[in-house]
Amino acid sequence: MSDEFLYEWRQTPRPEFAEVLKERIFREPPGPPRRPHGIHISLLTLLLVAIIVACTTPQIRTPVLQATETVITEGGKVAGRFIQLVLTRDGKPAETVYIWRLPCGEGEQSIRLYFPPDAGEGPPRRVPIVLIMPEEQREQFFKGCERLLSLEISEEELTVRFVEVSDRRATLIVNEKEHNALLTWVENGIAYLVFGDLDQIPREELIRRTERILLQGGRGDE
Amino acid sequence: MPIRKDSREKGQSDGVDWEAVYAGYLPRVYNYFRYLVGVQAVAEDLTATVFEKAWRRRDRYRSDVGAFSTWLFTVAKNVARDYFRHRRQEVPLEWARSLADPDPVEEVVAEREERDRLAALLARLPDRERELIALKYGAGLTNREIARLSGLSETNVGTILHRTVQRLREEWEEQDER
Numbered sequence: 001m002s003d004e005f006l007y008e009w010r011q012t013p014r015p016e017f018a019e020v021l022k023e024r025i026f027r028e029p030p031g032p033p034r035r036p037h038g039i040h041i042s043l044l045t046l047l048l049v050a051i052i053v054a055c056t057t058p059q060i061r062t063p064v065l066q067a068t069e070t071v072i073t074e075g076g077k078v079a080g081r082f083i084q085l086v087l088t089r090d091g092k093p094a095e096t097v098y099i100w101r102l103p104c105g106e107g108e109q110s111i112r113l114y115f116p117p118d119a120g121e122g123p124p125r126r127v128p129i130v131l132i133m134p135e136e137q138r139e140q141f142f143k144g145c146e147r148l149l150s151l152e153i154s155e156e157e158l159t160v161r162f163v164e165v166s167d168r169r170a171t172l173i174v175n176e177k178e179h180n181a182l183l184t185w186v187e188n189g190i191a192y193l194v195f196g197d198l199d200q201i202p203r204e205e206l207i208r209r210t211e212r213i214l215l216q217g218g219r220g221d222e
Numbered sequence: 223m224p225i226r227k228d229s230r231e232k233g234q235s236d237g238v239d240w241e242a243v244y245a246g247y248l249p250r251v252y253n254y255f256r257y258l259v260g261v262q263a264v265a266e267d268l269t270a271t272v273f274e275k276a277w278r279r280r281d282r283y284r285s286d287v288g289a290f291s292t293w294l295f296t297v298a299k300n301v302a303r304d305y306f307r308h309r310r311q312e313v314p315l316e317w318a319r320s321l322a323d324p325d326p327v328e329e330v331v332a333e334r335e336e337r338d339r340l341a342a343l344l345a346r347l348p349d350r351e352r353e354l355i356a357l358k359y360g361a362g363l364t365n366r367e368i369a370r371l372s373g374l375s376e377t378n379v380g381t382i383l384h385r386t387v388q389r390l391r392e393e394w395e396e397q398d399e400r
Contacts, residue, residue: 003387006359009340013252013266021270022244025277 166211172201183210223394238283238290244273248289250361251298257300257360258302258352260341268305272298292370295361297372299353306349339397358383 163172165183174181181203183194196206225367255265267280276283276297283293344352355366365383367377 003359005340006355006387006390007362010249010253010255010360010362012254013248013269015267018248021248021273024270025244025273027242068293 161208165207170207170210172203172207174198181206183207238280238282240277243294247294248273251294253360253362254295254298254356255302255360257344257356259305260345264305268298268301271301276303286321288366288370290352291363291367295357295363295367295371298361298399302353339394340390343393346384347390351382351389354383355386 002136161172163170163183170183172181172183179197181198183196183206194206194210196203201209248269252265252269255268256262256276259265261266272294276294279297283290337375344355347355354368354372356362358365363371365376365379368374368379374382
């Protein structure tokens with residue numbers, strides 16, 4: 001058996017199959033292609049480690065038990081900073097806040113990730129976080145950013161739907177495979193992301209809990 | 223990535239002539255799946271899925287980032303991955319017949335016999351080797367294109383393909399000697 005035999009095993013697709021498929025595919029009229037849910041999916045890859053603080057929100061002014069900052073470099077340049085704050089309530093760890101800062105133009109753009117206390121221990125190391133928002137918002141938000149860590153992902157693993165969170169139009173992304181969920185919305189130029197481990201917190205509870213946080217702290221009004 | 227306004231003509235996006243793409247790539251994608259799954263009906267289903275997805279997502283292809291073949295076969299690889307993830311426990315009937323019946327009845331023509339034999343041999347290959355064979359001989363990609371798709375080095379692709387073809391040849395000859 002030679003290489004040629006392997007090539008010769010090729011077949012021409014059945015004409016009827018080719019014709020029917022072609023008709024089905026090109027049935028869609030010309031014009032802008034359909035965008036599923038009108039959104040753009042990107043992945044931000046996160047790495048954790050150590051040091052300092054930046055306290056700018058009312059919540060962050062609450063006692064901070066632990067604060068760490070990780071500077072991520074690529075090719076000798078700062079690609080982003082990742083800040084982890086463990087907040088306290090009554091002297092006990094109550095909530096973890098993550099802030100992801102990207103160098104954009106002259107300054108930085110912040111993405112804040114809130115983790116409800118019982119949503120697990122936050123994002124496991126080296127697991128990508130999905131940032132999802134309408135493309136026009138995304139382009140505005142990341143205007144001037146040097147780069148955005150971005151990767152196409154299989155849509156089959158995600159279910160996406162729009163939800164209302166305290167009158168804010170948010171997007172709930174559920175990764176059925178990893179069994180976690182991300183609730184995200186953009187407000188006043190800041191992307192808010194709430195992560196939930198669905199083994200510990202049901203998706204509807206994630207929304208309700210986020211609403212309570214917003215009502216109590218007014219973070220989304222900053 | 224938005225489609226360029228000047229390329230929103232029928233069947234075109236980002237300078238891609240989809241009519242030509244369909245005509246040129248349909249046999250290659252179809253044969254990629256034939257070598258991978260060994261069953262015509264399944265290969266047709268998966269091929270249809272690839273072209274439907276590629277057409278729906280045609281705005282995501284960027285000609286300045288990579289070759290169209292790389293983009294399209296990345297879609298095909300994802301479709302194959304999903305197929306095997308969900309169907310891993312099912313044995314296609316044609317494979318089962320090939321594996322279970324090494325001595326087909328006399329009226330089966332020689333060509334069909336050889337086809338089944340090759341399908342059975344391919345089915346026994348490890349996933350990575352079968353994938354590379356499908357990309358090389360089914361899709362007709364070069365070792366360099368396969369390297370880009372698989373993340374392996376071009377040299378590594380060549381080495382694995384050489385060994386795999388050698389293995390197929392040996393097993394084929396062993397069956398001939400029986």
